[in-house]
Amino acid sequence: MNTANRSFVTLVAFALVPYALIGLFCCGALSLIAYRISTDGLSILTDDWRIWPAIAFFAVVGAGTIRAVVSLRTQLRATERLGQHVRALELEACPKLEGAAASTSLTGRVVLIDDERAFSFTFGLRHPRVAVSRGLVDVASPDELSAALEHERFHVRNLDPLKVLVARAAGPALFYLPVLRDLHRRYIAGREFAADRRAARACGPEPLAGALYKVTTGPKWSELGAAAAIGADDLLDLRVTQLETGREPAIPQTSRPALAASAIALGLLGTALTFSLVTLGDPATLFSMSNGSTSSDTTTNVLGVLCCVALWSVIAWAITRRVHRARRA
Numbered sequence: 001m002n003t004a005n006r007s008f009v010t011l012v013a014f015a016l017v018p019y020a021l022i023g024l025f026c027c028g029a030l031s032l033i034a035y036r037i038s039t040d041g042l043s044i045l046t047d048d049w050r051i052w053p054a055i056a057f058f059a060v061v062g063a064g065t066i067r068a069v070v071s072l073r074t075q076l077r078a079t080e081r082l083g084q085h086v087r088a089l090e091l092e093a094c095p096k097l098e099g100a101a102a103s104t105s106l107t108g109r110v111v112l113i114d115d116e117r118a119f120s121f122t123f124g125l126r127h128p129r130v131a132v133s134r135g136l137v138d139v140a141s142p143d144e145l146s147a148a149l150e151h152e153r154f155h156v157r158n159l160d161p162l163k164v165l166v167a168r169a170a171g172p173a174l175f176y177l178p179v180l181r182d183l184h185r186r187y188i189a190g191r192e193f194a195a196d197r198r199a200a201r202a203c204g205p206e207p208l209a210g211a212l213y214k215v216t217t218g219p220k221w222s223e224l225g226a227a228a229a230i231g232a233d234d235l236l237d238l239r240v241t242q243l244e245t246g247r248e249p250a251i252p253q254t255s256r257p258a259l260a261a262s263a264i265a266l267g268l269l270g271t272a273l274t275f276s277l278v279t280l281g282d283p284a285t286l287f288s289m290s291n292g293s294t295s296s297d298t299t300t301n302v303l304g305v306l307c308c309v310a311l312w313s314v315i316a317w318a319i320t321r322r323v324h325r326a327r328r329a
Contacts, residue, residue: 002197003190003251008163011183014262015170053272060176060269068173075165078223082123085221086131089113096145097137104149104202106130109156112137119218120148121230122155125162128229130155139214143207148215150202152229154195160229163187168226176265182254189238189251192231196239197248205243212239 091112093101101110109129118136122128130152137145155161167187171180199208218230231239238249 002194003248004187004194005158005190007183007186007190008167011167011170011180011187014177014180014183015174053275057269057272064173064175067175068169071169071172072165075168075226078227079123079125079161079165081223082221082227085223086111086113086123089115091134094137096142097132100142100145100149103146104153106149106153106156110149115219117219118214118216119230120152120215121218121224121228122152123161123228125159125165128156128159128161131228136211136215140211141207143203144211144214147199147203147207148211150199151195151208151211154198155191155229158191160191161227163191164227164229176269177262178258179254179262182252182258186251186254189235190248191229192235192239193242193248193251196242200243205246209240209243212236212243 091114093110093112097110097112098107101107109127111129111131113131113133115133116135116138117133118139120130120132120136122130130149132145132149136148140148167184171184174180196208215231217233218224224230241249
């Protein structure tokens with residue numbers, strides 16, 4: 001569990017645990033609101049202020065859900081376009097690249113693309129592959145090319161393109177938790193440092209340093225940053241420092257203000273949800289025909305929950321379908 005994986009696991013935990021708890025009560029609370037509106041009419045929105053915390057809760061959660069879906073859709077489309085770009089520029093592999101791929105156990109996963117700039121990146125969700133430019137193959141020595149591929153092999157084995165998708169979607173989904181942005185930055189930096197350490201152990205620090213100095217800025221494809229594991233230019237100095245010292249550079253910790261703001265946001269959401277459940281009624285009682293409930297009331301409550309579940313099911317189906325298409329691409 002290096003810094004990258006620790007940061008990613010923490011990020012997922014910060015994202016999924018609150019979202020799972022929110023989703024656990026979301027459909028019940030929505031059913032409560034639907035029940036009150038169906039029995040008291042739309043006037044309940046202006047006459048009873050106690051319903052507004054529930055509405056505010058759903059506005060925040062709904063906005064985060066929409067932002068997450070948009071982010072996932074954008075990234076999955078970017079993954080498809082990136083695969084199309086690579087296929088359009090693909091060249092027949094040369095013996096030099098094939099030898100380096102074989103020495104790094106990446107046979108069949110390396111694609112040579114026609115670009116005179118020197119760069120490489122990892123792309124693909126389920127079965128990641130490595131794209132290497134013709135420019136990098138031309139300027140790098142065999143040892144430097146092997147070191148570059150060892151670096152990319154780390155991204156392949158760790159499924160970093162898929163982790164990028166998850167990390168980038170978590171922020172919009174829980175935009176009210178600024179701590180996720182800090183964790184995302186720690187994951188990106190830690191990922192590159194860990195990949196470099198892997199390459200240095202396998203090939204030595206000198207070939208990796210030579211490859212780093214020869215790598216140039218990658219292509220200006222808009223989808224590259226959203227769909228591939230590729231090193232950021234602002235980390236180059238720190239990556240060289242790691243090679244010189246043999247120790248991972250200090251990565252900024254999550255800031256206390258971000259942690260405090262995230263805790264306050266979760267507290268406010270939890271308070272709004274608890275207040276709504278207490279004042280509007282217990283969701284478990286809405287399915288009971290006792291206490292004077294009518295068949296019409298129960299039908300309304302059941303339909304409210306079913307509509308909520310159906311909405312989440314459609315969203316999950318759409319995301320799964322897009323991920324499947326991106327994997328095939």
